[in-house]
Amino acid sequence: MFGKKKTTRSVGGAHVTGLPVPESTFVQVILAPEGLTLTAVLQGAGKPVEQKFTLELDKVKNIRILNEAEVKQIIEQSAPGMLLGAAAFGVVGAMIGGRVKTKEQTVIKNLLVLDYVSGEEKQIVLDCTKDAPVNQAAFLKHFQELKPEAAQAPATIQL
Numbered sequence: 001m002f003g004k005k006k007t008t009r010s011v012g013g014a015h016v017t018g019l020p021v022p023e024s025t026f027v028q029v030i031l032a033p034e035g036l037t038l039t040a041v042l043q044g045a046g047k048p049v050e051q052k053f054t055l056e057l058d059k060v061k062n063i064r065i066l067n068e069a070e071v072k073q074i075i076e077q078s079a080p081g082m083l084l085g086a087a088a089f090g091v092v093g094a095m096i097g098g099r100v101k102t103k104e105q106t107v108i109k110n111l112l113v114l115d116y117v118s119g120e121e122k123q124i125v126l127d128c129t130k131d132a133p134v135n136q137a138a139f140l141k142h143f144q145e146l147k148p149e150a151a152q153a154p155a156t157i158q159l
Contacts, residue, residue, distance in 0.1 A: 008032045009142040011135055013112055013128030015040065019053060027126055029112070031142055036060060036114070038124070061115040063143045065128070065136055068109040110136060 012028040015021055021040045030037045038053040085097025110133070114124040128136060 009135075009139045011112060011126075011128055011131050011139040013126035013131055016111065016125040016127050018114070018122065018124030021051065029114075029126070029139075031139060031146070033057070033146055055114075055116055057147060059116050059118060060143075060147065061117060061121070062113075063115070063140060064113050065140060066111045066113055068111055069106055112136070 008030055010028060010030045012026060015023060015025045015027045017023075019025075019027065019038065019040060021027070021042060025043075026041045028039045028041075030039070035057045036055040038055070040051045040053070042049045042051055079098065082094050082098025085093030085095070087093075089096075109127055109129045110131075112126045112128045114126075116122055116124070
């Protein structure tokens, strides 16, 4: 109850790549001392079906969160500006008042990347943008506590 430390952490997100399930399928990742359990919720004609994947902790090389910024350009035309311009200055006013305007909107995605070895090096990527950043940080911290050697970056990188 009080003072007990949580032994599992979880994070969820949309599947991007790495599992034999359709893209955008919701996947819940549970990290426990013995390993990872990934549960994919598949939507079918009837009830949702869960498909579970397990991965031993000693096979996991690294878990990290990457940020991906996506810039969207939104094009809009001002109809009220066109009407006011036409009323005030005629055709030329309508052209100036109704000109096309572009806005930029930046969307940041958080991608959970699981690197593991199963015969060869493989990777599972989930879009966990909708999951709380505090939850993602706690998940990474718990992984670093369970496997501290994975948290250390290599001193030199050979190209």
